[in-house]
Every structure is written in C-alpha cells, then in structure tokens.
Amino acid sequence: MNTRQPGRVVIVGTGATGYTAAKVLRAEGFTGSVTLIGNEQEATYRRPAVSKELLLGTKSVDQVQLGAAIDGVDVRTGVTATAVSDSAVQLDDGDQVPYDALLLATGSRARxxxxxxxxxxxxxxxxxxxxxxxxxxxxxxxxxxxxxxxxxxxxxxxxxxxxxxxxxxxxxxxxxxxxxxxxxxxxxxxxxxxxxxxxxxxxxxxxxxxxxxxxxxxxxxxxxxxxxxxxxxSVGSVANIELGADMGLETASGILVDAEMRTSAAGIYAAGDVAEVPNTILGGSYRSEHWNGAVDQATRAARSILGLDVGDLDVPWGWSTQHGVNLQFAGWTSADDEYVVVRGSIEDRRFTACALRGDTLVGAIGVGYPKDIRQIRSLISSGDRVDRDLLGEDWLDQPHAVVR
Ligand SMILES: Cc1cc2nc3c(=O)[nH]c(=O)nc-3n(C[C@H](O)[C@H](O)[C@H](O)COP(=O)(O)OP(=O)(O)OC[C@H]3O[C@@H](n4cnc5c(N)ncnc54)[C@H](O)[C@@H]3O)c2cc1C
The missing domain is CATH 3.50.50.60 (FAD/NAD(P)-binding domain)
Known part of the structure; x- marks a missing residue:
C-alpha cells in the first residue's frame, strides 16, 4: 500500500459521485475502511432517469440502479451528515464517523x-x-x-x-x-x-x-x-456546499477544488455537482452539473485520495432526451457563442454544431451524431485554434482545419 494512503475514507453523498468514488477506491485495491453516507433512502440510482423513465412511470427505481453493492463498503442510507470536524463526520442519528480522508459528494438541490x-x-x-x-x-x-x-x-x-x-x-x-x-x-x-x-x-x-x-x-x-x-x-440547482462552507472550506457557487479534487483543507476532497473545478482549457472554474462530470471527477477524487496520478480533467459532456430526440453537448457552450453547423441540419433535427469563441473551439452540440461529439471533445482538449473557413461537412475528417 502507498504510504500516503489514508486508513479510513468517508464519503458523504450516495449519488453517482459517491458511489463511483467508493467503487474506484476498491478497484484500485484500497484495503482501508470506506463509509458511504447518504440522506436518501434508496441505494444509488441513475438520477437522469428521474425526469425521464421514472416520471413517465416506464421504470421503477429498482430498474435504474447504478450498480451492484460494492464489497467491503459500509453504506448508510437515510442519514444526514450535519457537521464535519477535521477528524470526524457528525450524523443526525447521533453517530460520529472518524475519517483520515473525506470526500464531499453532496451534489445539488433544486433551486x-x-x-x-x-x-x-x-x-x-x-x-x-x-x-x-x-x-x-x-x-x-x-x-x-x-x-x-x-x-x-x-x-x-x-x-x-x-x-x-x-x-x-x-x-x-x-x-x-x-x-x-x-x-x-x-x-x-x-x-x-x-x-x-x-x-x-x-x-x-x-x-x-x-x-x-x-x-x-x-x-x-x-x-x-x-x-x-x-x-x-424547475429553475436550476444550488450546490449543497453547507457542510464544507461551515467548516471554512473555500467556496464560490460550489466547493472550490484543484484539478486533483482537493479542497482548501488537507485530506478533504469534493467532486461532482457540489464541486467547482478549474477549467484547465479556457480558464476560470465551473460546476459540471452533468452525469459524466460526476463520474469523471469521482474517479479522479478516489485516485487522488490514494496518491495515484489523475491525468487531465475530462472535457465535460451531457445529454438530454425530449420527445425521443437525444441531444448531446460537450464543452462550455452558451447562447452567446458563435455556432457553425458542421454536419446535417438543425431543421432536420439531426446535426452537429461547433461552438466558437473567436477561433477557439469551446464546445459542441448535436443530435444524432454522438461520434462527432466525442471527436470534438478531444479537439477542445487539445486547445488548438480552428480555421473557421474550413469548417464544413467533412471538417472532422480534415485535420488541416486546425491551426496551431
Ligand atoms: C432530474 C434530473 C435529470 C438529469 N438528467 C441528466 C441527463 O439527462 N444527462 C446528464 O448528463 N445529467 C443529468 N442530470 C445531472 C446528473 O444527474 C448530475 O450531474 C449527477 O447526478 C450528479 O451526481 P452527484 O453524485 O455529484 O450529486 P447528486 O446526484 O445530487 O448526489 C448527492 C447526494 O448527496 C446527498 N446529500 C446531500 N447532502 C447530504 C448530507 N449532508 N448528508 C448525507 N447526504 C447528503 C443528496 O441527497 C444526494 O443523494 C440530471 C439531474 C436531474 C436532477
């Protein structure tokens, strides 16, 4: 075992972030104790299903579980962490759970x-x-x-x-x-x-x-x-930063972390919807608020806790399904960016559009071409500038459209 590794890891939040982090800790061979604490009654489910299959009634919560129970993880559902000291988490059932490393994965709530x-x-x-x-x-x-x-x-x-x-x-x-x-x-x-x-x-x-x-x-x-x-x-979400803020962690709209998911206090990490992560490509910081960001950051947090290399932050991406149309988006798109349709047409509801700020590729949004979105994510992470005159139907197959 890496001598930098803690003996006891406590994770607050049993959403995608908490669950994934616990899973990665075990998958990486961590043999210390892992306690996963969540205030919802259900075991971890796929939250995106809430506004889709669950509201429609086509699936039950049991059918949208995230995964099987993880061996050797003490999962406590239906309990709220009410306070955190520098060595233990206080629960509303009166218990105190000591930790050497703590991951705050408390997500967000509806505004x-x-x-x-x-x-x-x-x-x-x-x-x-x-x-x-x-x-x-x-x-x-x-x-x-x-x-x-x-x-x-x-x-x-x-x-x-x-x-x-x-x-x-x-x-x-x-x-x-x-x-x-x-x-x-x-x-x-x-x-x-x-x-x-x-x-x-x-x-x-x-x-x-x-x-x-x-x-x-x-x-x-x-x-x-x-x-x-x-x-x-349905007017957006607010990050559940209170546990971190009350113990003096640096916060903005989320709990501020570095690219290794470390908060401003030693041994305390935050990831997923609650975390505000650095935007290593465009500068500034952001909260992911999407499923894949939660999974990516959870993986990073677990590896970081174990002292393992975490690599580069993923370019965020998400999806939405409405009336059977599956929208995918990546990067940091906004209504103010310039958009160039590089494949298909918006009118036909099948397209890929790139979002540009000047000649910087900042994101993509599309319907029906998930491979394009994947490819554009890697172009965004390269930070290369784009020759906008060459953007068109087969631009994705033409590396010369990118200028260095
Ligand atoms: C209705 C809906 C639909 C979505 N659809 C999509 C989609 O289609 N595509 C997509 O990419 N993303 C989607 N998302 C976003 C995605 O689900 C989230 O980004 C992701 O679930 C965040 O995971 P998380 O674990 O960080 O936070 P959460 O899922 O919010 O989990 C945090 C958990 O911590 C618990 N908690 C908070 N405070 C405490 C405390 N003090 N003590 C104990 N437990 C605590 C919370 O109750 C919660 O269970 C959707 C979100 C919602 C709400």
Missing amino acids: QLDRLGSGHVFTLRSAADVAPLHADILRTGSLLVIGGGLIGCEAAAAARSLGAEVTVLEAASTPLSRIAPAEISQMYRDLHGDNGITIHTDVSVTELEKLPDGTLRATAQDGRSWSAGTVLV
Missing part, C-alpha cells in the same frame, strides 16, 4: 422560487420527488412548468406523454438558453410545439395563487397569466 412559496408547487430532483408529482399530474391533467431548461423541458415532455396539457414558462428569451443558441432553442420550441406543448418566453413569474376551484394561477411581471392543476418549478 426554489421563494417568492412563490413552496405550498403548492413541486420541484424535481430525487426519486422521492417523482411519485407525488406523477400522481398530481394524473389527478389534475394539466401541468405548468416554470423554467425551460433541460430538466423542465424533459419533465414537460414526460407529462405530455402521460396525457396532461402542458405549458412551459421561461424567463429568458429562448428555452435551453444556458447551453444552446437561438436556432437550436427554436428547434426545441418547435419539437415541443409538434407534441402539443407551448413554451412561452420572457416570462418572469411573480405570483402564484390557488383559485377557488383548486387550480393554480401563475401571473407574470407583465400581467400575463396561466393556470394549471399542477405546477413544477
């Missing part, structure tokens, strides 16, 4: 719209959120989704498949505006329109009231209003 109150609205983050929302959608037959991001749009699609009337209200001028330019957002608007869902944009909901007949009415700043039986608020 609330405080001004609307929480009495009548649903949020969607965990398996436990699904059954009450699913039942309410079936009971009322109509859903208003506040927030036209990825999860809001996925939930809208699922509710429509359940037979509900669905309307989406988005504060920005386009849906999916955090990752996609106007043309791709429009494609999604049309896709939802074709499936009977209207997306209203530039809507800032300021009031939600329950009418005498039990329906809910959302009123926007400009006076427009919409009513439905069920309301889902």
Whole structure:
C-alpha cells in the first residue's frame, strides 16, 4: 500500500459521485475502511432517469440502479451528515464517523422560487420527488412548468406523454438558453410545439395563487397569466456546499477544488455537482452539473485520495432526451457563442454544431451524431485554434482545419 494512503475514507453523498468514488477506491485495491453516507433512502440510482423513465412511470427505481453493492463498503442510507470536524463526520442519528480522508459528494438541490412559496408547487430532483408529482399530474391533467431548461423541458415532455396539457414558462428569451443558441432553442420550441406543448418566453413569474376551484394561477411581471392543476418549478440547482462552507472550506457557487479534487483543507476532497473545478482549457472554474462530470471527477477524487496520478480533467459532456430526440453537448457552450453547423441540419433535427469563441473551439452540440461529439471533445482538449473557413461537412475528417 502507498504510504500516503489514508486508513479510513468517508464519503458523504450516495449519488453517482459517491458511489463511483467508493467503487474506484476498491478497484484500485484500497484495503482501508470506506463509509458511504447518504440522506436518501434508496441505494444509488441513475438520477437522469428521474425526469425521464421514472416520471413517465416506464421504470421503477429498482430498474435504474447504478450498480451492484460494492464489497467491503459500509453504506448508510437515510442519514444526514450535519457537521464535519477535521477528524470526524457528525450524523443526525447521533453517530460520529472518524475519517483520515473525506470526500464531499453532496451534489445539488433544486433551486426554489421563494417568492412563490413552496405550498403548492413541486420541484424535481430525487426519486422521492417523482411519485407525488406523477400522481398530481394524473389527478389534475394539466401541468405548468416554470423554467425551460433541460430538466423542465424533459419533465414537460414526460407529462405530455402521460396525457396532461402542458405549458412551459421561461424567463429568458429562448428555452435551453444556458447551453444552446437561438436556432437550436427554436428547434426545441418547435419539437415541443409538434407534441402539443407551448413554451412561452420572457416570462418572469411573480405570483402564484390557488383559485377557488383548486387550480393554480401563475401571473407574470407583465400581467400575463396561466393556470394549471399542477405546477413544477424547475429553475436550476444550488450546490449543497453547507457542510464544507461551515467548516471554512473555500467556496464560490460550489466547493472550490484543484484539478486533483482537493479542497482548501488537507485530506478533504469534493467532486461532482457540489464541486467547482478549474477549467484547465479556457480558464476560470465551473460546476459540471452533468452525469459524466460526476463520474469523471469521482474517479479522479478516489485516485487522488490514494496518491495515484489523475491525468487531465475530462472535457465535460451531457445529454438530454425530449420527445425521443437525444441531444448531446460537450464543452462550455452558451447562447452567446458563435455556432457553425458542421454536419446535417438543425431543421432536420439531426446535426452537429461547433461552438466558437473567436477561433477557439469551446464546445459542441448535436443530435444524432454522438461520434462527432466525442471527436470534438478531444479537439477542445487539445486547445488548438480552428480555421473557421474550413469548417464544413467533412471538417472532422480534415485535420488541416486546425491551426496551431
Ligand atoms: C432530474 C434530473 C435529470 C438529469 N438528467 C441528466 C441527463 O439527462 N444527462 C446528464 O448528463 N445529467 C443529468 N442530470 C445531472 C446528473 O444527474 C448530475 O450531474 C449527477 O447526478 C450528479 O451526481 P452527484 O453524485 O455529484 O450529486 P447528486 O446526484 O445530487 O448526489 C448527492 C447526494 O448527496 C446527498 N446529500 C446531500 N447532502 C447530504 C448530507 N449532508 N448528508 C448525507 N447526504 C447528503 C443528496 O441527497 C444526494 O443523494 C440530471 C439531474 C436531474 C436532477
């Protein structure tokens, strides 16, 4: 055993990050104790299924488990870590779990719209959120989704498949505006329109009231209003940084880590949705908020705890499925980037588009060509500049389109 290795590793959070880290520790031959602590009741499941198969009701939580139990890992579900000292984690069942190395994998939670109150609205983050929302959608037959991001749009699609009337209200001028330019957002608007869902944009909901007949009415700043039986608020996520912040770790929108997932305190690591990692390619830092980022960072954290080489941070990528259309995106795309379609066409809902800032390739977004997205990820990580005049149908097969 590497002499730098700790004897006891404690991981808080049983999501993709916590589970993967525990698995990698064992796979790398770590023989010390591993304790995995999570406040959800379920063993680790695939969270992306929450707004897809689970809300649709086509799969149960048991059918979307992440993997088998890991040998020799003490898994404690249904308990919350309430505080961390420099040597132990305090649990809400009164137990204290000592550690030599600690991984904070506490993920994030659904952002609330405080001004609307929480009495009548649903949020969607965990398996436990699904059954009450699913039942309410079936009971009322109509859903208003506040927030036209990825999860809001996925939930809208699922509710429509359940037979509900669905309307989406988005504060920005386009849906999916955090990752996609106007043309791709429009494609999604049309896709939802074709499936009977209207997306209203530039809507800032300021009031939600329950009418005498039990329906809910959302009123926007400009006076427009919409009513439905069920309301889902899906306006982004907030990282669960409190355990780290309370013990004095450096934080921003997440717990700040270096490329080896080390926080500002020795022996304490953070990874996944809760972590803010350095962007080693474009500079600055970011929170991944996608499945593959969680898995990649968990692997790095486990290797880092064991004193093993971690290599370069992966270029992040994610996916979203709405009405059977599978969108893939990579890098750091935003509505403000310049996009060049290098294969297919957005109109046909089958394309690959590169996102450029100047002559720097910063990301890609596409439908139907996953291999392109993989290839573009490696081009992004190379940091090479792109000759935009050569970007076109067969650009991916022409290395000369990249200039050094
Ligand atoms: C509805 C939904 C759909 C998604 N769909 C996609 C998708 O299609 N594609 C994609 O790439 N990504 C998707 N994502 C994002 C992806 O699921 C997340 O990035 C990933 O699950 C993050 O994993 P994590 O383990 O870091 O955090 P989480 O999955 O949030 O896990 C953290 C765990 O820690 C627990 N916890 C927090 N604080 C404490 C505490 N004090 N004590 C004990 N336990 C604690 C939490 O309850 C949670 O169980 C989706 C996310 C959601 C919510």
